[in-house]
Amino acid sequence: MDKLFAITLDVGSSLANKTGTWRTYRPVYVDRLPPCNNQCPAGENIQAWLYLAEEGRYEDAWRKIMEENPFPAIMGRVCYHTCESACNRGALDEAVGINGVERFLGDQAIKHEWRIEPGSPTGRRVLVVGAGPAGLSCAYHLARLGHAVTVLEGADKAGGMVRYSIPKYRMPREKLNQEIKRIADMGVEIRLSSPVSDLAAEMKKGRYDAAFVAVGAQLGRHLPLPSSGGVAVLDAVQILRDLEHEEAVPLRGRVIVYGGGNTAFDVARSAVRLGALESLVVYRRTREKMPAHRSEIREALEEGVTLRCLSTITEVGTGAVTIERMELDAKGRSQPTGEREMIPATTVVLALGQDTDLGLLTGVPGLRVENGLVQVDRNLATGATGIWAGGDIVPADRNATVAIGHGKKAARQIDAWLRGEVLRRPAKPELASADMMNTWYYSDAPRAIRPILEAVRRTSGFAEVVGDYDEGTALYEARRCMSCGNCFECDNCYGVCPDNAVIKLGPGERFEFNYDYCKGCGVCISECPCGAIRRVPEAI
Amino acid sequence: METQIIKFYQTGSFAVGNRLLDESQRSVQANMRRSNSLNSGHRACQGCGEALGARYAIDAAMQATSNQLIAVNATGCLEVFSTPYPETSWQLPWIHSLFGNAAAVATGVAAAMRVKGRQDVRVIAQGGDGGTTDIGFGCLSGMFERNDDVLYICYDNEGYMNTGVQRSSATPPAARTSTTAAIGEEPGNGFGQGKFVPAIAMAHEIPYVATASVAYLRDLEAKVHRAMSLRGARYLHIFVPCPLGWGAASEDTIRLARLVVETGLFPLFEAEHGEVTGRYQIRHRVPVEEYLRLQKRYSHLLGKRPAVATIARIQAMAERNIRRYGLLGEEA
Numbered sequence: 001m002d003k004l005f006a007i008t009l010d011v012g013s014s015l016a017n018k019t020g021t022w023r024t025y026r027p028v029y030v031d032r033l034p035p036c037n038n039q040c041p042a043g044e045n046i047q048a049w050l051y052l053a054e055e056g057r058y059e060d061a062w063r064k065i066m067e068e069n070p071f072p073a074i075m076g077r078v079c080y081h082t083c084e085s086a087c088n089r090g091a092l093d094e095a096v097g098i099n100g101v102e103r104f105l106g107d108q109a110i111k112h113e114w115r116i117e118p119g120s121p122t123g124r125r126v127l128v129v130g131a132g133p134a135g136l137s138c139a140y141h142l143a144r145l146g147h148a149v150t151v152l153e154g155a156d157k158a159g160g161m162v163r164y165s166i167p168k169y170r171m172p173r174e175k176l177n178q179e180i181k182r183i184a185d186m187g188v189e190i191r192l193s194s195p196v197s198d199l200a201a202e203m204k205k206g207r208y209d210a211a212f213v214a215v216g217a218q219l220g221r222h223l224p225l226p227s228s229g230g231v232a233v234l235d236a237v238q239i240l241r242d243l244e245h246e247e248a249v250p251l252r253g254r255v256i257v258y259g260g261g262n263t264a265f266d267v268a269r270s271a272v273r274l275g276a277l278e279s280l281v282v283y284r285r286t287r288e289k290m291p292a293h294r295s296e297i298r299e300a301l302e303e304g305v306t307l308r309c310l311s312t313i314t315e316v317g318t319g320a321v322t323i324e325r326m327e328l329d330a331k332g333r334s335q336p337t338g339e340r341e342m343i344p345a346t347t348v349v350l351a352l353g354q355d356t357d358l359g360l361l362t363g364v365p366g367l368r369v370e371n372g373l374v375q376v377d378r379n380l381a382t383g384a385t386g387i388w389a390g391g392d393i394v395p396a397d398r399n400a401t402v403a404i405g406h407g408k409k410a411a412r413q414i415d416a417w418l419r420g421e422v423l424r425r426p427a428k429p430e431l432a433s434a435d436m437m438n439t440w441y442y443s444d445a446p447r448a449i450r451p452i453l454e455a456v457r458r459t460s461g462f463a464e465v466v467g468d469y470d471e472g473t474a475l476y477e478a479r480r481c482m483s484c485g486n487c488f489e490c491d492n493c494y495g496v497c498p499d500n501a502v503i504k505l506g507p508g509e510r511f512e513f514n515y516d517y518c519k520g521c522g523v524c525i526s527e528c529p530c531g532a533i534r535r536v537p538e539a540i
Numbered sequence: 541m542e543t544q545i546i547k548f549y550q551t552g553s554f555a556v557g558n559r560l561l562d563e564s565q566r567s568v569q570a571n572m573r574r575s576n577s578l579n580s581g582h583r584a585c586q587g588c589g590e591a592l593g594a595r596y597a598i599d600a601a602m603q604a605t606s607n608q609l610i611a612v613n614a615t616g617c618l619e620v621f622s623t624p625y626p627e628t629s630w631q632l633p634w635i636h637s638l639f640g641n642a643a644a645v646a647t648g649v650a651a652a653m654r655v656k657g658r659q660d661v662r663v664i665a666q667g668g669d670g671g672t673t674d675i676g677f678g679c680l681s682g683m684f685e686r687n688d689d690v691l692y693i694c695y696d697n698e699g700y701m702n703t704g705v706q707r708s709s710a711t712p713p714a715a716r717t718s719t720t721a722a723i724g725e726e727p728g729n730g731f732g733q734g735k736f737v738p739a740i741a742m743a744h745e746i747p748y749v750a751t752a753s754v755a756y757l758r759d760l761e762a763k764v765h766r767a768m769s770l771r772g773a774r775y776l777h778i779f780v781p782c783p784l785g786w787g788a789a790s791e792d793t794i795r796l797a798r799l800v801v802e803t804g805l806f807p808l809f810e811a812e813h814g815e816v817t818g819r820y821q822i823r824h825r826v827p828v829e830e831y832l833r834l835q836k837r838y839s840h841l842l843g844k845r846p847a848v849a850t851i852a853r854i855q856a857m858a859e860r861n862i863r864r865y866g867l868l869g870e871e872a
Contacts, residue, residue, distance in 0.1 A: 490557055519587075
């Protein structure tokens with residue numbers, strides 16, 4: 001024994017003391033569902049692609065979007081980005097400019113000609129009817145899964161309502177064309193001017209294994225208005241279609257648009273650009289009730305469009321229309337008052353919603369149509385075997401983002417069905433709500449402003465109204481993302497653990513708890529900025 | 541349009557690490573190869589602020605000295621929970637003698653290193669507020685006035701926690717401890733007593749004095765680095781919440797260490813030769829109640845009939861700090 005005086009034991013390390021036994025709760029890393037992802041009708045993993053963009057990995061970020069949505073350049077323009085309304089950062093300062101970053105990534109892809117490869121051929125053939133956002137999204141996803149896809153489109157250009165109802169100042173056509181071309185380049189056959197009149201016959205003729213129908217709602221709704229014939233009464237859908245074909249559109253003089261949806265404002269704003277003397281939107285309910293998106297109304301007003309809410313058109317006379325004032329009853333519904341007024345008018349445009357033409361589905365056994373809508377289950381399957389439907393012809397919100405989501409969902413269902421499998425939906429993770437966040441850690445950063453074309457320049461042509469983020473701004477905006485519910489490797493848990501019980505695994509590998517020593521104090525949970533750690537009771 | 545380049549890194553320097561920053565700009569604690577000077581298996585309570593503060597400070601000092609560091613420890617929680625015979629959690633040469641003599645022992649170690657010609661080996665003395673502001677105060681003041689080459693770190697948890705939460709001269713007014721019961725006309729610790737040792741250290745006009753809080757890691761590490769770049773007597777006073785002694789939830793340790801600063805109750809500053817040279821400016825100012833509410837030692841002030849006058853006196857202490865140290869910046 002050569003130990004020092006009064007020493008009987010060797011010096012040991014406290015590592016022998018497994019303090020993990022003290023624990024009554026354990027921290028567990030989780031990935032929660034960020035509110036933006038939860039909100040996105042196209043099911044984009046927004047947090048994940050912003051994370052990649054934060055590091056300047058733009059192509060990776062773009063590819064992440066492309067796993068869910070083949071149209072970032074289109075979505076970055078026409079999507080009404082409800083994700084931003086859901087964004088937790090909204091409670092801190094302002095929501096992250098997700099839409100602008102998506103557009104930046106979409107435009108980068110076009111600029112650098114990034115491509116997506118089709119999957120290895122399965123030998124199965126799928127028919128898609130309609131080359132709108134739903135149909136093209138479905139075709140894209142099917143092509144990625146290796147199926148041979150033919151898209152039949154009645155019109156002479158692809159794009160559906162994105163082309164035929166969204167004017168160029170919101171959706172420049174070269175971007176639209178590029179994103180569609182990228183899908184065609186994957187081997188998807190898009191046959192234009194090929195309307196389908198009998199789906200069953202078409203499927204038989206082309207020996208298709210399955211079909212996705214997304215022909216859209218293209219018939220403008222009409223309203224029998226007593227008219228003396230002096231003022232032209234036109235259909236909004238037809239006008240927007242003529243605009244796309246660069247045909248002469250009679251939007252001159254005093255234009256009155258009847259309706260309160262996005263289409264009404266698209267026509268009213270187009271009228272301003274075509275030099276109309278006046279562009280007035282008449283709507284029967286209040287401005288708050290207008291189905292048009294707020295940004296659409298705001299931009300229209302900036303451009304000189306005027307509104308007349310709580311009003312209906314009762315008669316179209318000569319050089320004028322008769323308008324009746326409405327008022328809200330106790331239930332908040334608008335009721336006629338009998339007070340009428342003549343206002344001068346040159347043209348009246350009806351934008352009262354759109355109906356579907358589903359003639360092609362006549363006689364398909366098992367397929368049910370109600371109120372002009374194809375009835376589908378939650379997987380978008382119709383009652384007919386091998387036929388799915390989506391977009392504006394099924395009961396859902398009508399917009400391009402929803403349609404793109406439908407296309408993806410149908411493609412995945414069709415693929416599973418062709419393989420003889422049933423697709424299981426993964427359980428939705430818990431929502432990452434604002435109260436799970438520790439926002440102290442995020443730098444103060446007001447939202448970047450997207451450049452907006454001056455109103456004067458907007459009213460004199462169809463140039464794009466909302467401008468691009470430059471690279472620096474897009475990066476800044478991406479970095480404003482708080483990564484709700486998903487670890488972004490800030491090292492906080494690793495740093496704040498008083499017991500060194502968090503193991504850092506290295507860049508991209510995240511962290512692990514060392515439960516031998518974790519005492520379950522919960523400091524890591526409190527100090528995780530993004531709420532990616534859950535407290536779980538120990539079974540004792 | 542005028543443009544301005546803004547460098548923006550999501551969490552900036554608020555979080556421990558930041559994958560968007562260059563490796564050299566990240567904190568010591570974010571490093572996978574940090575020295576973990578105070579290793580796992582120590583017997584500190586769940587959520588111990590002192591264990592955290594000690595690892596933060598000593599890891600930073602280890603990095604600053606290329607691991608040529610000796611630590612001298614006063615008696616106290618830190619000593620007891622880290623070295624129950626025969627185990628130790630320390631991964632550096634470490635010595636403990638008595639409760640009150642850590643500063644003097646450190647002076648001796650520094651002298652020994654000087655005699656041996658080992659100017660590269662640096663010395664840190666550390667202790668709790670009891671061992672620093674009360675029991676070891678004479679030795680500490682002597683070390684300061686001799687300007688011995690030691691960095692003394694006080695981990696301030698505002699009481700004698702190891703022996704059963706007794707009052708120390710760092711216990712704040714109105715706080716309940718086992719020796720200042722929440723009874724009588726002025727329940728809890730009295731006003732107008734105790735001492736703020738950083739100010740006393742400044743009065744010695746030693747090369748460096750600083751305060752830090754475990755909620756502000758980057759600030760804490762920067763102060764340790766600054767201290768280790770200097771020679772002579774240096775003093776660092778770190779605010780470390782004690783969940784057990786304060787009656788706080790263990791997960792609130794960092795939150796408390798943040799709120800005490802954001803209320804103005806604990807000023808973060810640094811001083812060289814008696815002059816304040818830097819201060820942390822409050823980022824999100826909050827009223828003192830938000831800090832008090834999380835701790836049972838103040839529960840007699842809140843509840844159904846809040847002690848409005850006492851809370852106002854505590855708020856006034858915060859205001860005084862804000863004025864004295866200029867914690868709100870110029871515009872405020």
